[in-house]
């Protein structure tokens with residue numbers, strides 16, 4: 001099956017179907033995603049998350065997703081990585097214990113090896129990873145600060161951002177110096193995937 005231009009195996013589709021079923025079961029209790037989006041888990045969440053997996057650079061060995069919530073984008077990345085780049089180690093950081101328990105449950109039921117850290121990002125020792133990602137977590141200035149602390153010097157951050165991205169980018173550039181590439185989201189024409197690297201204090 002083709003998932004956003006990527007040919008994925010039947011096993012990956014089976015894993016995503018298990019993920020969708022567990023999400024639907026847990027969502028009324030712990031509000032992992034907006035109720036109105038649950039009918040379109042594939043478009044609003046799986047495809048939105050899968051688009052950033054294509055941005056991974058060759059040789060990347062470690063990826064940390066911040067504020068994963070229901071697992072977006074990090075757990076979808078981990079499921080794709082299990083098939084495409086099994087050497088990639090994925091860490092999900094989620095401070096809410098119940099959401100972290102959900103993430104571990106999906107990982108166990110799909111047979112995916114991910115590390116789930118139920119901690120606040122600010123409290124972690126530097127993770128020193130090749131890639132960080134986040135969706136709907138914080139303003140870009142804060143996210144670039146998290147990336148600066150947890151990325152290797154050669155690393156890349158991938159942030160899914162909504163319509164306020166231009167103002168957020170302008171604001172972030174007053175506190176940080178970095179390279180940036182903007183790509184229109186494949187699932188929402190008003191949103192972007194921001195690729196950020198070479199981060200330094202201004």
Ligand SMILES: C[S@@+](CC[C@H](N)C(=O)[O-])C[C@H]1O[C@@H](n2cnc3c(N)ncnc32)[C@H](O)[C@@H]1O
Nearest residue numbers: 067068069072093094095096119120121135136
């Ligand atoms: C709005 S939700 C977004 C969840 C997911 N990334 C998505 O797009 O569906 C933000 C999540 O980040 C978590 N979070 C917020 N601040 C955090 C922090 N400082 N450290 C770790 N997790 C945090 C919250 O518990 C919540 O699950």
